[in-house]
Amino acid sequence: MSDPDTVGARASTNGHSNGDANGSGSGPVASSATDSARSFPLPLVDEGHKLAGAGLSTAAGLAGKLAGRFQRRLRADFDDRDPDYIREQLPMQWLLASLYFRGEVRGLSNVPENGPVLLVGNHSGGNVTPDTIIFSLAFQTYFGVERRFHQLAHNLVMAMPQTQLLQLRRHGTVAASHRHAEQALREGAALLVYPGGDWEVHRPSWESDRIDFAGRKGFIKLALNADVPIVPVVAIGGQETALFLSRGAWLAKAIGLDRFRLKVLPISLAVPWGLNIGDFAAHIPLPAKITIEALPAIDLREQFGPEPDLDEVYEYVTSAMQDSLHALAAERRYPVIG
Amino acid sequence: MRINESTVIAAPAELVWEHILEPDNYLHFMSGVTRWDVDGEVRSGLGARYRMLLRVGSAEIGGLIEVVEEIPERDLAWTSVTGIDQRGRWRLRPRREGVTDVEFRFSYGVAGAGLGGWLAEHVAAPTVSSRIRESLTGLKQLVEQERRRRDSEPHSVTRA
Numbered sequence: 001m002s003d004p005d006t007v008g009a010r011a012s013t014n015g016h017s018n019g020d021a022n023g024s025g026s027g028p029v030a031s032s033a034t035d036s037a038r039s040f041p042l043p044l045v046d047e048g049h050k051l052a053g054a055g056l057s058t059a060a061g062l063a064g065k066l067a068g069r070f071q072r073r074l075r076a077d078f079d080d081r082d083p084d085y086i087r088e089q090l091p092m093q094w095l096l097a098s099l100y101f102r103g104e105v106r107g108l109s110n111v112p113e114n115g116p117v118l119l120v121g122n123h124s125g126g127n128v129t130p131d132t133i134i135f136s137l138a139f140q141t142y143f144g145v146e147r148r149f150h151q152l153a154h155n156l157v158m159a160m161p162q163t164q165l166l167q168l169r170r171h172g173t174v175a176a177s178h179r180h181a182e183q184a185l186r187e188g189a190a191l192l193v194y195p196g197g198d199w200e201v202h203r204p205s206w207e208s209d210r211i212d213f214a215g216r217k218g219f220i221k222l223a224l225n226a227d228v229p230i231v232p233v234v235a236i237g238g239q240e241t242a243l244f245l246s247r248g249a250w251l252a253k254a255i256g257l258d259r260f261r262l263k264v265l266p267i268s269l270a271v272p273w274g275l276n277i278g279d280f281a282a283h284i285p286l287p288a289k290i291t292i293e294a295l296p297a298i299d300l301r302e303q304f305g306p307e308p309d310l311d312e313v314y315e316y317v318t319s320a321m322q323d324s325l326h327a328l329a330a331e332r333r334y335p336v337i338g
Numbered sequence: 339m340r341i342n343e344s345t346v347i348a349a350p351a352e353l354v355w356e357h358i359l360e361p362d363n364y365l366h367f368m369s370g371v372t373r374w375d376v377d378g379e380v381r382s383g384l385g386a387r388y389r390m391l392l393r394v395g396s397a398e399i400g401g402l403i404e405v406v407e408e409i410p411e412r413d414l415a416w417t418s419v420t421g422i423d424q425r426g427r428w429r430l431r432p433r434r435e436g437v438t439d440v441e442f443r444f445s446y447g448v449a450g451a452g453l454g455g456w457l458a459e460h461v462a463a464p465t466v467s468s469r470i471r472e473s474l475t476g477l478k479q480l481v482e483q484e485r486r487r488r489d490s491e492p493h494s495v496t497r498a
Contacts, residue, residue, distance in 0.1 A: 094396070105396065
């Protein structure tokens, strides 16, 4: 799950967000590779074609196909959401949430009964985020699977094989981008976003009780543009599902991942890997107790006037969430046990 | 999964019926019920619809239900319209003068959920069963308290 602001920018850079990107920055590839490759200017594809050898051309074609597959995974088809499938999955989700994570969700009555709403959460748990499973279950049993509910996920998550296995698209999960977020709200859906994205989700375990959106304000612009209320959703426990040691921002920079807009390369101790670098293959989360609270809805224009100041709204939302997170943290006596 | 629980209430069926028909009472006597809102024009009886939620484990589960059977002072049954599949039934049977046998039947599940659904139904059963027993106790207290209040009314009027 991720932030519509930052990931949206990433998606545009990669050319997946619209057809205009097809012709720009990928000229050499366009002559022989697939359409998918044309619209996806990976450096690997570019370099392969510069050599123009037959073998490399095949490799470029394969890379193009892979890129195309990757790109398709990032394209949102809101019709992929399948209420009947979600309904059939609720019992398994309920078992997982109730028995394994002892999940508790409060304050759903704060979510407006009808219409589009932007649910803004803090993000925890690395690449396996129990908060999302538990909140989705609670939301869909409370309001019914008939109510449109989508979640934005990081491009990397949407591209992972596990995502296909878990059929996240049928659950209403779409790759994070402004375009997808706006479309979901325009179509009247409740939309769950995590502005802190990969930065917050990989924070060290000892910062579990800290809201860290890294100054990202895209969610505020989104709510204003779509004229929808914001409901902050605060969760605790996810950062105790493994021992998260570091975001590894220095490591990502040292090996040049930042050139691919990967700002973090998280380091953790997690089951079953032990030392887990990157968390690309995910991990088995410890059965930490997860508590989630939805706070009262915020109508930005009603509360901050017709032209709200983004910094003021950001400060208000994050402070309210921080206060709630501190209160939830104070309820916990032991790590994992809760 | 179907769960049956029953109790004996020291009040006439008419009074018990009055209590189970009134939607506002459900939040008072139904254990674990967090919502019981009238949905639509019909407030009670046949055709009435309610949005109800019952807290079980980590979720509030329920949906829109509709009363589909009403035999005054004997049977009141509902079925789900949305949400998990559920059917509920109150059965009132007079035991003797001023005493009523009250049975509550509740069945629930998710069609098509397979093994996960079967497992969840059985794991949830003790909680649901306990909630229903508590609800019957709550109803018994509520109705018997009301019966005592009504029984004492003529004396109060006489004293006044």
